């Protein structure tokens with residue numbers, strides 16, 4: 251055994267010395283001569299092929315390098331190169347020049363050697379691989395082995411590459427050029443998800459990845475869509491990171507509201523790489539798609555030109571039109587806090603293949619979080635957490651936040667229990683609000699986009715009867731205490747006057763984040779604008795309609811138009827105001843007519859006196875033109891009279 255090894259070693263040394271010391275021309279000649287009498291076939295793979303990069307050569311660098319790093323037998327190479335590339339997660343190996351390796355393919359030895367030669371005239375290093383195998387395997391090499399190398403090299407690269415994160419701010423600007431490394435540590439192991447949902451997602455991803463042939467067979471583009479929905483902090487972004495880490499797919503995060511046309515969207519999609527995840531977060535509020543099907547520039551009903559954006563049809567085409575065929579292994583993910591606000595066309599099967607609901611924290615989710623954060627699988631306090639968590643709605647993010655506060659399990663769990671108890675009492679106080687107007691009443695008043703008969707009746711009544719107290723908007727003093735809303739306001743992060751907080755909460759809970767699409771980016775500016783909205787609602791609530799001046803309402807309307815010009819979604823308030831103004835117009839007219847009437851009664855009396863003085867009836871008008879009313883005046887007098895009569 252020992253002697254045969256030393257013979258093999260000597261042969262290897264002789265061969266490499268031959269390669270190193272015998273000039274290339276002579277080597278080629280001798281090799282060519284020996285091949286004539288050999289049963290072996292040789293295939294040469296050069297670095298460049300027909301003037302361009304040879305992908306097979308690059309695949310061999312990866313494939314043979316990976317094989318060489320695992321081979322420790324005598325068939326392995328004598329010298330290896332090793333390095334760490336920025337785009338790779340691991341060390342990568344390669345054959346050093348004049349090294350050889352034998353790869354076993356279905357029991358057939360495939361003998362590889364790597365050579366280099368420096369061309370001093372061109373100052374260029376030629377590099378190539380040579381494969382030697384028995385002649386009878388020529389078909390196997392051509393049809394199976396070489397394609398296998400291409401596929402395996404791709405797999406090895408895909409497994410080891412660093413996941414990148416790309417983002418964009420505008421369409422034509424394209425994606426951030428190199429992307430940044432996605433260092434998100436979330437994996438399916440650390441992601442807390444209920445029951446077998448996690449398993450189902452993993453299986454779905456696996457069958458998608460393995461499904462290339464299947465997709466080809468059924469004539470479907472190799473892509474998959476997921477809709478992730480659920481309250482804030484339930485793990486939608488974490489699930490995306492876990493998917494990207496699991497598949498080693500790059501993430502392309504697209505803020506649709508920053509893309510200003512369908513063609514810009516096309517441009518972005520065409521410039522995404524394969525094996526990537528396109529993420530459209532908060533799809534319900536990143537863009538108003540429903541009414542934007544006709545074109546990029548859609549004037550709204552106030553004759554204002556809205557900022558050009560992507561249309562619904564543009565987005566649909568991007569997801570499953572011809573455009574979607576321009577890539578392979580693509581995943582598209584929509585996230586939303588409000589599934590019901592998404593156009594059904596976007597959700598149908600084939601576009602969004604799997605709808606995944608991320609729920610508030612359950613006991614099972616909590617246990618996974620406790621294992622992650624505290625290395626804790628059982629504890630006496632778990633039963634207490636289990637009882638509380640059934641009764642309150644807290645997100646995994648909230649629970650994770652509490653568990654992170656202390657590394658001591660007991661202190662951490664006690665902190666969490668305290669937090670859950672506070673949440674529970676907050677929820678109770680919301681269920682039984684103080685006397686007077688309740689939050690949902692404000693909501694329902696603000697909700698109705700059109701005045702129904704009851705509204706009109708109430709409006710008329712409140713205009714006629716100042717003391718009825720039955721106005722459309724109730725006094726703000728009666729609204730729930732701000733404390734009851736503090737948590738959700740904190741989540742939205744807007745900072746506004748304390749007195750407006752309940753109003754903002756009511757607005758956000760009904761209409762969602764109306765500032766989500768706002769063209770102003772800082773929270774401070776958005777908060778100031780939201781404060782204006784709250785101010786208008788407050789005035790409407792606190793003032794009897796009869797005391798509101800038309801002028802004041804019109805000035806509110808123009809403020810709302812300004813707010814809409816910075817993309818604040820206050821259409822609901824504009825419509826309400828318009829209705830109020832329209833309903834108030836007859837009242838205003840009535841006031842004018844009253845004034846008109848009393849003026850004309852004076853006129854009529856005056857004319858009567860003049861007629862008596864002239865000793866003539868009202869139809870025989872005085873000759874004196876200065877005292878005779880003009881035809882216009884007569885007509886006015888009659889029409890006033892008829893109007894006055896009508897009013898009296």
Ligand SMILES: Nc1ncnc2c1ncn2[C@@H]1O[C@H](COP(=O)(O)OP(=O)(O)OP(=O)(O)O)[C@@H](O)[C@H]1O
Pocket residue numbers: 440441442443481482483484485486487488489587608646647648650
């Ligand atoms: N299911 C979960 N498993 C593990 N950690 C979680 C989970 N959900 C939330 N977290 C923790 O809470 C943080 C915030 O969660 P994440 O951003 O994923 O929620 P989200 O649903 O995307 O929220 P939003 O709707 O506000 O964007 C995460 O960084 C993670 O630490």
